[in-house]
Amino acid sequence: MSDDKRAEDGWPPLYKSEIFREGPPTAAGLNAVSVEQGLEVFSGAATARRARPKRTYLEPARELPVFAETDVLVVGGGPAGTAAAIAAARLGADVLLVERYNHLGGLSTGGLVIWIDRMSDWTGRHIIRGIANELLERLPTGAVQGPKRSDWGCKDAATAAYWAQRTAAFHGIVTWSPTVDPEALKTLSMQMVVEAKVRLLLHAWATAPILEGNAVKGAIFESKEGRHAVFAKVVIDTTGDADLIARTHASLESDIDEGDIHHCINTAFLLAGVDMERWLAFRRDEPEGFSQFMAQGRKKLSFFEKPFVSWRNDIALFMGPRLAGYSAVNVDDLSAVEVRSRQLAVGHLEIYRTAAPGFANAFLMLGAPQIGVRHSRRLNGLRKVTRQQWDTGKVWSDEIGVSTSLSPKFPNISVPYGALVPAELDNILGAGRHVACDANSHTFLREIPQCWLTGQAAGVAAALAAGAGTSPRAMDVQAIQRELLRQGAYLSPAVATAFNPASAAE
Numbered sequence: 001m002s003d004d005k006r007a008e009d010g011w012p013p014l015y016k017s018e019i020f021r022e023g024p025p026t027a028a029g030l031n032a033v034s035v036e037q038g039l040e041v042f043s044g045a046a047t048a049r050r051a052r053p054k055r056t057y058l059e060p061a062r063e064l065p066v067f068a069e070t071d072v073l074v075v076g077g078g079p080a081g082t083a084a085a086i087a088a089a090r091l092g093a094d095v096l097l098v099e100r101y102n103h104l105g106g107l108s109t110g111g112l113v114i115w116i117d118r119m120s121d122w123t124g125r126h127i128i129r130g131i132a133n134e135l136l137e138r139l140p141t142g143a144v145q146g147p148k149r150s151d152w153g154c155k156d157a158a159t160a161a162y163w164a165q166r167t168a169a170f171h172g173i174v175t176w177s178p179t180v181d182p183e184a185l186k187t188l189s190m191q192m193v194v195e196a197k198v199r200l201l202l203h204a205w206a207t208a209p210i211l212e213g214n215a216v217k218g219a220i221f222e223s224k225e226g227r228h229a230v231f232a233k234v235v236i237d238t239t240g241d242a243d244l245i246a247r248t249h250a251s252l253e254s255d256i257d258e259g260d261i262h263h264c265i266n267t268a269f270l271l272a273g274v275d276m277e278r279w280l281a282f283r284r285d286e287p288e289g290f291s292q293f294m295a296q297g298r299k300k301l302s303f304f305e306k307p308f309v310s311w312r313n314d315i316a317l318f319m320g321p322r323l324a325g326y327s328a329v330n331v332d333d334l335s336a337v338e339v340r341s342r343q344l345a346v347g348h349l350e351i352y353r354t355a356a357p358g359f360a361n362a363f364l365m366l367g368a369p370q371i372g373v374r375h376s377r378r379l380n381g382l383r384k385v386t387r388q389q390w391d392t393g394k395v396w397s398d399e400i401g402v403s404t405s406l407s408p409k410f411p412n413i414s415v416p417y418g419a420l421v422p423a424e425l426d427n428i429l430g431a432g433r434h435v436a437c438d439a440n441s442h443t444f445l446r447e448i449p450q451c452w453l454t455g456q457a458a459g460v461a462a463a464l465a466a467g468a469g470t471s472p473r474a475m476d477v478q479a480i481q482r483e484l485l486r487q488g489a490y491l492s493p494a495v496a497t498a499f500n501p502a503s504a505a506e
Helices: 003-009 079-089 131-138 157-164 182-195 276-285 287-301 331-355 387-392 439-445 448-468 477-486 501-505
Strands: 032-036 039-043 066-075 095-099 199-202 205-212 215-223 226-237 269-272 315-318 363-367 399-403 413-416 428-430
Touching (some): 066 199, 079 131, 079 182, 079 226, 095 226, 131 448, 205 226, 269 331, 276 287, 331 363, 428 448
Parallel strands (some): 066 226, 226 428
Antiparallel strands (some): 269 315, 269 363
């Protein structure tokens, strides 16, 4: 995608980040770097995949013990799954939340995606709210860094410049884009789940759905105890990769925008013992020195990344280098990315500690426990958010949330309930980064706030459907919308005024 086209479509600075592509070896067998339209594309690494045996194994049939029977089964405890479980339980549903790691929050915690992207629109209006807002408001003092409420939407040049260096201003406008302490968010996420009386099952991995025709009746899990079945009235797939839905006959989409980072993978890391204010001053006040430093890093490492601010001045966040050309659902590729990311983290530490102002005492504090997958599969839903919608400002009649747009030239993006409902399955919803959208719209619909947004909507819909004894696709959308508003979510005035005329002014 050309710079002109990117500017036309309004990509904020993040989406012009460097992309590192690994592919077949070049003729010279070395890293080949091409710079085109502001994007650096690297090739030169050997393929990660090895040939696999052609043999197969016929697994014997067996009876599985039933671990639980529940109203709502939420598979995956990332941002979407956590919000879904809380929202459903607050409606009185019996909820089982199953997570493969030892924590909740997914990429927002274990993946170190601690920069929470924009939750206010370009006017400063707070539009991603509900459980998302409750999570941020309940974090302890010192666990959140971001602009004060009165500055959201501010266009003052000095204020915007200050927050632009701290990932909270784009296009000269200050936004609510805080950075958070991942451990504090882990603690709070678990606390809110427990408060809602959700049954939480950690260290268990969903391996297959339980299907009766087109209806999903539950899922099969593997854990230290072996293989178990869970039956549910409604299932929510919040795995991020649509893992349960992918193991049915339902179709999925996987096309990507080659010019954007949404298909890249890497493992983020934190460097501690730094002085980020000194680094930011160097980057701002010594542009030539900064350019020379980055050139030096690329020369030594080829794959080189700039740090982001975190919730503390003494901790730097590295959300790259972002590696393209790998599949997020191929275990050979995932293994290769983990190895390469660790090598790059150590390489970055050495270069920054040697030559970067503010990094002389840096040390590797943490490599993310979870790999940073941005995209693998997307639902084929009853409805779909598309690039065309950015221009028209379409508000869906079945709207269940509103996302920020990529630039002030576009209106806010209405997210339809149908984007959570697989077109070919019953009794299951999909929320999080695999909602139904095109590759362009996935750029922002995969972000943490949007995962909270779609997760809360899925939880409300699942609880209402389970309580009514109906399928989620047959739900009265107005009932879902009414409950979302009651839970503090934001809906477009055209939708919200049907329930409360005063909300048009909010």
